[in-house]
Amino acid sequence: MTLVKIGGNVINNKKALSSFLHDFSELKGLKILVHGGGKKASELSNKLGLESTMIGGRRVTDQATLEIVTMVYAGLLNKNIVAELQSLACNAIGLSGADGNLIKSHKRIVQEIDYGFAGDIDAVNTETLAIFLEKKLTPVLCAITHDNKGQLLNTNADTIASEVAKALSELYQVELIYCFEKNGVLLDVNDENSVIEDIDHRQYEKLKQEGAIADGMLPKLENCFSSLQHGVMKVRIGKPELIADKGIKHSILSL
Amino acid sequence: MTLVKIGGNVINNKKALSSFLHDFSELKGLKILVHGGGKKASELSNKLGLESTMIGGRRVTDQATLEIVTMVYAGLLNKNIVAELQSLACNAIGLSGADGNLIKSHKRIVQEIDYGFAGDIDAVNTETLAIFLEKKLTPVLCAITHDNKGQLLNTNADTIASEVAKALSELYQVELIYCFEKNGVLLDVNDENSVIEDIDHRQYEKLKQEGAIADGMLPKLENCFSSLQHGVMKVRIGKPELIADKGIKHSILSL
Numbered sequence: 001m002t003l004v005k006i007g008g009n010v011i012n013n014k015k016a017l018s019s020f021l022h023d024f025s026e027l028k029g030l031k032i033l034v035h036g037g038g039k040k041a042s043e044l045s046n047k048l049g050l051e052s053t054m055i056g057g058r059r060v061t062d063q064a065t066l067e068i069v070t071m072v073y074a075g076l077l078n079k080n081i082v083a084e085l086q087s088l089a090c091n092a093i094g095l096s097g098a099d100g101n102l103i104k105s106h107k108r109i110v111q112e113i114d115y116g117f118a119g120d121i122d123a124v125n126t127e128t129l130a131i132f133l134e135k136k137l138t139p140v141l142c143a144i145t146h147d148n149k150g151q152l153l154n155t156n157a158d159t160i161a162s163e164v165a166k167a168l169s170e171l172y173q174v175e176l177i178y179c180f181e182k183n184g185v186l187l188d189v190n191d192e193n194s195v196i197e198d199i200d201h202r203q204y205e206k207l208k209q210e211g212a213i214a215d216g217m218l219p220k221l222e223n224c225f226s227s228l229q230h231g232v233m234k235v236r237i238g239k240p241e242l243i244a245d246k247g248i249k250h251s252i253l254s255l
Numbered sequence: 256m257t258l259v260k261i262g263g264n265v266i267n268n269k270k271a272l273s274s275f276l277h278d279f280s281e282l283k284g285l286k287i288l289v290h291g292g293g294k295k296a297s298e299l300s301n302k303l304g305l306e307s308t309m310i311g312g313r314r315v316t317d318q319a320t321l322e323i324v325t326m327v328y329a330g331l332l333n334k335n336i337v338a339e340l341q342s343l344a345c346n347a348i349g350l351s352g353a354d355g356n357l358i359k360s361h362k363r364i365v366q367e368i369d370y371g372f373a374g375d376i377d378a379v380n381t382e383t384l385a386i387f388l389e390k391k392l393t394p395v396l397c398a399i400t401h402d403n404k405g406q407l408l409n410t411n412a413d414t415i416a417s418e419v420a421k422a423l424s425e426l427y428q429v430e431l432i433y434c435f436e437k438n439g440v441l442l443d444v445n446d447e448n449s450v451i452e453d454i455d456h457r458q459y460e461k462l463k464q465e466g467a468i469a470d471g472m473l474p475k476l477e478n479c480f481s482s483l484q485h486g487v488m489k490v491r492i493g494k495p496e497l498i499a500d501k502g503i504k505h506s507i508l509s510l
Contacts, residue, residue, distance in 0.1 A: 048302055067331055075330020076322055079399060079407055083353040087405035093354045098338040100348045100392055128390075135386050137355055144334060150342035152334055 001172040005161035011038035023244035025088035036157035097145030119153025124167035162223035169231030184251030256427040260416035266293035278499035280343035291412035352400030374408025379422035417478035424486030439506030
């Protein structure tokens with residue numbers, strides 16, 4: 001099974017998204033797509049005169065923001081991605097974590113920062129995901145989950161990808177691919193050619209201690225290594241093109 | 256199987272919606288919920304400075320409006336309904352017609368009026384709906400479909416309810432219940448006590464010719480009788496409370 005996560009940089013660009021979805025539709029075997037949010041939620045907030053507050057790269061989700069991300073992630077983005085995949089003969093089904101109780105989370109406990117309606121994942125419903133996969137449906141998961149008490153929660157898409165990959169590795173051999181705007185883990189963040197093509201956990205710890213890994217990459221890589229430690233077979237990270245182009249440089253992570 | 260359609264009047268009122276969802280969650284057997292839009296789409300349009308154009312009770316859907324209804328119907332309303340049903344131990348799954356290619360439609364052909372991105376239904380995918388139903392999932396369908404060429408389309412929720420009920424009557428004994436703001440088909444639109452409790456097709460035609468049925472009711476009743484003519488076992492129409500309260504007055508339609 002292949003689980004691919006795409007972020008805002010692909011979603012913000014209609015042509016890049018179409019190209020990616022074409023490649024994704026041609027992937028053989030069972031697959032899942034997890035998508036992030038993109039600029040559209042902030043754009044809509046701005047148009048409505050609301051302010052987006054980000055702390056440490058994470059959105060603070062008040063009630064009005066929760067409504068906006070639910071509309072944009074679960075509605076606009078998810079359904080347009082599904083419709084485009086359907087046109088490419090990929091039998092996509094767009095889902096939030098509330099649908100079929102796929103991803104149960106809890107509202108993040110307030111410590112120093114109150115992230116509002118942000119969800120931290122408790123459980124992934126592999127049984128229901130497996131029903132879809134076995135019926136040749138391709139789940140397209142947006143970054144909205146629920147607490148099973150009626151509350152929707154805004155949830156980090158990288159973490160959703162990692163937790164779903166881990167949970168499904170009990171049933172399948174799972175490969176997890178994180179697509180983002182860079183060629184992979186870079187030794188020099190300004191040099192796209194400085195990709196570390198193979199990086200194991202020991203090297204990662206060393207680079208982290210040396211401060212060689214950019215801040216934004218740390219949580220992403222923590223998710224990657226956590227996935228490998230919990231049964232995921234393979235984790236790759238790089239530009240969206242890597243899912244089709246065997247030649248393009250990217251990083252392969254291992255324990 | 257019971258298919259219930261709720262409209263804007265229930266959705267606009269948080270308390271009425273909660274009460275309805277509670278009753279719906281307690282319905283025995285296989286079930287599907289189809290929901291309309293409510294005022295939220297128009298409210299969001301207004302806030303964004305767009306104008307909603309309605310012709311004959313149907314929204315004209317330009318590109319900006321399509322984005323709004325996709326956000327509101329498939330995102331905000333659908334996911335909040337699903338989360339609330341999940342909290343009531345009803346294993347709901349929120350879906351548009353694009354998901355799993357459930358409802359294929361085509362952009363309405365322009366005759367006198369150009370309705371824009373409005374969908375007329377071509378096909379309902381009973382095979383995939385049956386997979387969900389047999390796995391004890393309860394589909395919650397919003398009023399967005401697709402043309403299988405990548406285009407989402409705004410589609411009348413009454414018609415979705417009727418077409419899905421008809422299609423599933425090949426596999427199940429289907430009861431269709433239309434919930435709206437009145438007690439049923441009224442002889443006098445201003446008198447809630449003038450409910451015609453049993454109405455057959457001959458009576459309907461007679462009342463229609465006499466002009467005794469209000470304009471807004473005509474398409475709804477056409478959908479009802481069309482459903483009965485195409486295999487649906489039973490059609491009832493009335494206030495949302497009718498699904499739980501056996502005593503409340505409503506109309507039962509027959510051929």
